[in-house]
Amino acid sequence: GQQVMQIPQYQHVQEGEDFTTYCNSSTTLSNIQWYKQRPGGHPVFLIQLVKSGEVKKQKRLTFQFGEAKKNSSLHITATQTTDVGTYFCAGPGGKLIFGQGTELSVKP
Amino acid sequence: NAGVTQTPKFRVLKTGQSMTLLCAQDMNHEYMYWYRQDPGMGLRLIHYSVGEGTTAKGEVPDGYNVSRLKKQNFLLGLESAAPSQTSVYFCASTKTTPYEQYFGPGTRLTVT
Numbered sequence: 001g002q003q004v005m006q007i008p009q010y011q012h013v014q015e016g017e018d019f020t021t022y023c024n025s026s027t028t029l030s031n032i033q034w035y036k037q038r039p040g041g042h043p044v045f046l047i048q049l050v051k052s053g054e055v056k057k058q059k060r061l062t063f064q065f066g067e068a069k070k071n072s073s074l075h076i077t078a079t080q081t082t083d084v085g086t087y088f089c090a091g092p093g094g095k096l097i098f099g100q101g102t103e104l105s106v107k108p
Numbered sequence: 109n110a111g112v113t114q115t116p117k118f119r120v121l122k123t124g125q126s127m128t129l130l131c132a133q134d135m136n137h138e139y140m141y142w143y144r145q146d147p148g149m150g151l152r153l154i155h156y157s158v159g160e161g162t163t164a165k166g167e168v169p170d171g172y173n174v175s176r177l178k179k180q181n182f183l184l185g186l187e188s189a190a191p192s193q194t195s196v197y198f199c200a201s202t203k204t205t206p207y208e209q210y211f212g213p214g215t216r217l218t219v220t
Binding site for chain 2: 006009030035042044045090092096097099100
């Protein structure tokens with residue numbers, strides 16, 4: 001069945017450093033979504049990418065969808081302590097398959 | 109709007125006991141989902157529903173049953189709880205696909 005693999009599993013950074021998490025699918029995705037889960041919280045939707053090669057920005061967050069629509073990435077510039085949490089990619093459609101998530105910790 | 113609510117928030121069961129988790133949404137969403145979350149495993153889909161009266165199996169359906177008798181409610185049942193079902197359970201809903209999913213606050217279940 002379809003699998004969505006996410007790396008790394010954990011990332012520890014110093015505040016101000018950049019952070020990137022990668023998502024790879026075994027099959028072509030019609031779309032991909034990204035979610036953030038704060039410690040002790042529930043996943044919250046961040047963004048959806050649909051087009052091949054699409055790049056979207058939300059303040060310090062940059063999301064990319066690969067040309068072949070089989071991979072995606074989330075890049076955070078100059079991390080802050082408020083960025084702490086687990087970031088999940090998920091795709092696609094009615095039966096979302098989530099990646100294992102990347103847990104980000106930020107040292108002040 | 110309350111969004112997606114889950115009842116109860118915490119529960120401890122003994123092996124073999126049964127229970128029902130309730131999910132309710134007030135956004136008139138068609139699709140509803142039950143996930144379990146275990147450390148290092150991400151979110152795994154248990155069952156889902158694409159409309160009132162319909163249900164379908166997800167990735168890890170064994171040991172669980174669901175019902176969607178009303179559009180706003182999605183129930184997850186454990187008939188005979190096992191320690192392997194210790195997890196955090198999240199319910200989610202969406203208007204249709206491929207729109208964003210809205211998650212409830214979760215239910216932390218421990219089976220001893």
